[in-house]
Amino acid sequence: MANKNRCLTPTTDDECKRARLYLQDTLDVVGGKWKLVLISILRGGKLKFRELTREAGISARILSKELKEMELNGLITRTVVKTSPIMVEYELTPYSNTLSEVITAMHEWGKNHRQKIIGQQSTEPNSL
Amino acid sequence: MANKNRCLTPTTDDECKRARLYLQDTLDVVGGKWKLVLISILRGGKLKFRELTREAGISARILSKELKEMELNGLITRTVVKTSPIMVEYELTPYSNTLSEVITAMHEWGKNHRQKIIGQQSTEPNSL
DNA sequence: GATACCAGTTACAAAAAGGTTACTATGGCA
DNA sequence: TGCCATAGTAACCTTTTTGTAACTGGTATC
Numbered sequence: 001m002a003n004k005n006r007c008l009t010p011t012t013d014d015e016c017k018r019a020r021l022y023l024q025d026t027l028d029v030v031g032g033k034w035k036l037v038l039i040s041i042l043r044g045g046k047l048k049f050r051e052l053t054r055e056a057g058i059s060a061r062i063l064s065k066e067l068k069e070m071e072l073n074g075l076i077t078r079t080v081v082k083t084s085p086i087m088v089e090y091e092l093t094p095y096s097n098t099l100s101e102v103i104t105a106m107h108e109w110g111k112n113h114r115q116k117i118i119g120q121q122s123t124e125p126n127s128l
Numbered sequence: 129m130a131n132k133n134r135c136l137t138p139t140t141d142d143e144c145k146r147a148r149l150y151l152q153d154t155l156d157v158v159g160g161k162w163k164l165v166l167i168s169i170l171r172g173g174k175l176k177f178r179e180l181t182r183e184a185g186i187s188a189r190i191l192s193k194e195l196k197e198m199e200l201n202g203l204i205t206r207t208v209v210k211t212s213p214i215m216v217e218y219e220l221t222p223y224s225n226t227l228s229e230v231i232t233a234m235h236e237w238g239k240n241h242r243q244k245i246i247g248q249q250s251t252e253p254n255s256l
Numbered sequence: 257g258a259t260a261c262c263a264g265t266t267a268c269a270a271a272a273a274g275g276t277t278a279c280t281a282t283g284g285c286a
Numbered sequence: 287t288g289c290c291a292t293a294g295t296a297a298c299c300t301t302t303t304t305g306t307a308a309c310t311g312g313t314a315t316c
Contacts, residue, residue, distance in 0.1 A: 020168050022238030023231065027164065029241065033303085036155070040148050049263055059305055064264060085262035085313055102237055103151065105229040110150030112226065113157065161273080177293055187275050192294060212284055213292030 046091035162194050174219035
């Protein structure tokens with residue numbers, strides 16, 4: 001039939017759909033090219049706008065857009081410091097720490113995947 | 129100075145850069161709009177090409193491209209079944225299970241985030 | 257006053273991603 | 287023979303994303 005259960009961890013078809021919904025929710029908030037990278041960078045402490053562009057290698061226009069979205073989602077705070085040339089500091093919120101498992105998992109996976117790829121290239125006995 | 133340590137979990141500046149590298153590696157492989165969703169769907173068991181387009185709501189052109197990339201990265205297998213109208217089954221590889229922590233973490237985060245958002249809307253005492 | 261740096265924004269251009277439609281090719285069925 | 291379903295692919299177009307360069311406005315410095 002068309003409605004067979006298609007998920008292992010979730011057990012009903014309904015749970016299956018909800019699982020995908022949650023996944024999509026997360027992708028909506030931290031998906032894309034930059035947000036997780038910016039969070040990863042900001043885990044080292046607050047940074048100013050220009051510092052962030054340099055650290056991430058992102059253009060000011062995109063950074064501005066990303067930061068606004070992240071602020072709206074409660075992941076970072078924006079603080080204006082009234083110094084000589086005005087300064088704006090971006091800092092992670094406590095709420096952003098709830099993403100640490102996601103980031104850690106991706107970090108670990110990337111590490112292992114890279115080792116797997118490198119291993120395939122050099123240590124394989126029967127290459128070529 | 130410019131090279132202060134900017135990462136909490138990793139402790140040296142070098143580890144900090146590597147951490148970001150691993151994150152980017154992962155994003156290269158499973159980033160974008162579809163790959164994690166497709167994996168999530170396929171966790172319920174193998175599916176045919178058309179079934180996948182319907183389940184994910186993705187066009188055939190994009191699905192074809194995504195599946196090729198995922199096959200190249202060893203996440204899925206493609207099997208031709210010589211039935212009446214020929215059939216192609218896509219199935220997760222054991223290697224794709226290494227992503228389960230990433231997917232689970234994102235699933236959990238999306239679930240909690242959604243509850244947080246809904247909670248803000250309805251149960252807040254001073255709304256409006 | 258000229259220059260330079262900060263934090264952005266705006267306008268324009270390019271590239272990436274995605275969708276639609278039409279098409280190939282195979283084979284069962286009426 | 288014509289129609290349907292399968293798995294894609296190719297051409298074309300739209301939308302989204304990203305980048306570049308120029309610019310505002312403020313302050314400090316030369």
